[in-house]
Amino acid sequence: MKNTFFSRLAPKESKFYPLLDQLSETLVKAADTLVSSLPKSTPEEREETYRKIKDLEHEGDKLSQKILDELSSTFITPFDREDIHDLASSLDDVIDGINSCAERISLYNPRPISNSGRTIGDLIRQGANCLNRAVHELDRFRDKPKTLRECCVELHDIETQADIVYALFIKQLFEEEKDAIEIVKIKDIMETLEETTDAVDHVGKLLANLIVKYA
Amino acid sequence: MKNTFFSRLAPKESKFYPLLDQLSETLVKAADTLVSSLPKSTPEEREETYRKIKDLEHEGDKLSQKILDELSSTFITPFDREDIHDLASSLDDVIDGINSCAERISLYNPRPISNSGRTIGDLIRQGANCLNRAVHELDRFRDKPKTLRECCVELHDIETQADIVYALFIKQLFEEEKDAIEIVKIKDIMETLEETTDAVDHVGKLLANLIVKYA
Amino acid sequence: MKNTFFSRLAPKESKFYPLLDQLSETLVKAADTLVSSLPKSTPEEREETYRKIKDLEHEGDKLSQKILDELSSTFITPFDREDIHDLASSLDDVIDGINSCAERISLYNPRPISNSGRTIGDLIRQGANCLNRAVHELDRFRDKPKTLRECCVELHDIETQADIVYALFIKQLFEEEKDAIEIVKIKDIMETLEETTDAVDHVGKLLANLIVKYA
Structure with a gap:
């Protein structure tokens, strides 16, 4: 983009929606990859999953950086600069x-990952799909906020459910497992799954x- | 609140003080509940405490959300929007x-929770009371910042003291405990107590x- | 600084550069102290290192607080207020x-700290030196952004390298160590080293x- 006086003044609204869309689609891919990997339990399969997801995470990084760069060089945005920044960063946090x-x-x-771990994985995927739908609503929610409002309720429910599964x-x-090293591993993984639903x-x-x- | 042109222009200062007050009172209740629970050591008592505190945490969430909503729909606030936002979020972080x-x-x-753990619990309660007093000063500190300044010093002292207790x-x-699972449990709990004094x-x-x- | 009308209007650019310089030099000192301590393995030497670094951390806190205070009481700054705030806080996060x-x-x-731990320590020091150079560029990068751009690439490479060392x-x-308590200790220390390269x-x-x- 040339930063001529005119290009800087021209409305750039259209740029942000497709970028946020792409970011939320990257998130959906990462969540799908995670969910389909959780039943797998060989070191090779797990490494393979991590490689795939790390690639998607880099893709997400690039997309959110692109959004930030656009924000820094654009005068007019559909929302406050800060709001788009926070939205992109927080979508990226879920991918992270x-x-x-x-x-x-x-x-x-x-x-092997427990049924509880897989349930939280499913909730993360549900959240990713819901966020994808929500991002698609961004260019029209001012007039019809209902769909976006329903997404927010669903996203909060997801976190509440994950919290219950995690706690149980x-x-x-801690009541049953006696292998301390296994506890260290599983506790950390389950916390990270649960924190992803917080994100x-x-x-x-x-x-x-x-x-x-805005609505 | 109707968002008529006039209501949006009218000063809304008075809304924020009572909401922040309520939030800091919720914090005091949560801290009191924690402190009185630390000597208890049956699973039932501990679960009961967690339930009570989780209810207070939800109350805190609702109050800070209410503050954010007010900020988004109010033109004139006693401080910069961002400052009230940060203050509410950070009070909520202590409850979290x-x-x-x-x-x-x-x-x-x-x-059973160690004496060191109970001491940090006491420091958290002292901090909550101090924050409650500080929030009460918000509508007058511009003229007399002395009380608020003293609160800040006390809050920092609390963190320093907790840090020393935690480190010892x-x-x-790690020198004495040989049960790895117990170390995992206690280390995590003590870290969380200490991080709460950071908050x-x-x-x-x-x-x-x-x-x-502003002063 | 007297907050007379004129002093508040006068450009204060010059204040921020030296303060940020000092902050980045404190960071270099902390990184040097850490690196030279990693081969040491007696409790006394390790406590001594911690004391020294904690002093530097307090110094860093004071400097970033000074920068925040300047920002709050200054009208004109070389960059947006928020950008200087974020820069100072994030430098301080590395020291933390x-x-x-x-x-x-x-x-x-x-x-004793592993070779991998020492390698990440070296990467942190390299990052600290790079940040120090970057901060020195702040008053001239608008015209010649090349040096600053190279710093950013180097800083990102540092994180990528640390990530690889950490993962291996x-x-x-987890494949070889059987002492659960040692795993708890080392895992936590290596995570903290790696997170410092994220910072x-x-x-x-x-x-x-x-x-x-701005460039």
């Missing part, structure tokens, strides 16, 4: 969370704030 | 910290910045 | 990271944003 899960599973190579599992883990909910809160502010 | 402490104690169910305890834990000090730093900016 | 490494080594007193080490640790890279990203925005 998924990457951290895959990294830990690959590096620690624990016993960790309580049982999902955090985007939901930013979206809810957009509704209050 | 207390909630994390109670959650870990309930889920891990470690041996952890050093001794207390963080609010203190925001308040100190308000003095520089 | 180094402090956390030294604290953990002193409190946990693990076996942790994988091997280094984070400053690099802020600097890259400055180039897009």
Whole structure:
């Protein structure tokens, strides 16, 4: 983009929606990869998953950097600069969370991931799909905020459910598991899964704030 | 609140003080509940504490969300929008910290909490009371910043003291404790207690910045 | 500084550069102290290192607080207020990271730090030196952004390298180490070292944003 006087003044609204769309699609791919990997338990399969997700994480980094660069060099944006910045960063944080899960599973190579872990994985994927839909609503929610509002409720429910699954599992883990090293591995992985649903909910809160502010 | 042109222009200062007051009172309740629970050591009592504190944490979430919503729909605020936002979020972070402490104690169910753990609990309660007093000063500190300034010093002292108690305890834990699982539990709980005093000090730093900016 | 009407209006650019310089020099000192301490393995030497680095961390805190205070009471700054704030905070975060490494080594007193740990230490020092050079470029990069741009690339490379060293080490640790308590200690210390290179890279990203925005 040439930073001529005119190009800087021209509205750039259209740039942000496709970039945010791409970012949320990268998130969906990362979540899908994570979910389909959780039943796999050989070190090779786990390393392979981590490699794939790390590539998606780099893609996400590039996309959010592109959004930040656009924000820095654009005068007019559809929302406050800060709001788009926060939205892109928080979507990227969910991808980072998924990457951290895959990294830990690959590096620690624990016993097969529990049903509770897989349930939280499913919730992360549900959250990713929901965020993808929410991002698609951004260019029209001012007039019809209903769909976006429903997404925010769903995102919060996801976090609440993950929290319950996590708590039950960790309580049982400390009651029953006697292998300290396995506890270290599983506790860390389950925390990272659960924190990723917190990151999902955090985007939901930013979206809810957009509704209050602009709808 | 109807968003008529006039209501949006009318000063809304008065809304923020009572909401911040309520938030800091919720914090005091959470801290009191934590402190009175630390001597208890049955799983049932610990679960009961966690339930109570989680309710207070939800209350805190709702109050800070209410503050954010007010900020998004109000033109005139007593401070910069960003400053009230940060203050509410950081008070909420202290409540979240207390909630994390109670959650870990309930889920891990470690041996009875050490004297060091109880001391840090007391420091968190002292911090909560101090923050409550500080929030009460917000509508008058521009003329008389002395009380607020003293609060900031006290909040920082609390963090420093907690840090010392934490360091001595952890050093001794790794020298003496031989049960790896117990170490995992206690290390995590003590870290969370200590981090909660960091969160207390963080609010203190925001308040100190308000003095520089507005007093 | 007297807050007379005129002093508040007068350009204060000159104040920020020397303060940021001092902050980045404090960072270099902390990194040097950490690197030279990693081969040492008696509890006394490790405590001594932690004391020295904690002093530097306090120095860093004071400097970044000074920068924040200046920002709050100054009208005209060379960059947006927010950008200087973020830059100072993120430099301070690197010092905090180094402090956390030294604290953990002193409190946990693990076996001698591995070659991988020392390599990440070297990368942190390289990052600190690079950040120091970058901060020196701040008053001239608008015309010649090349040097600053090279710094950002180097800072990102540092993080990538640390990530590889970390991953290989942790994988091997869980394959070979059978002492659960030692795993708890070393895992936590290596994570903290690796996170410190993330903090280094984070400053690099802020600097890259400055180039897009101002050069």
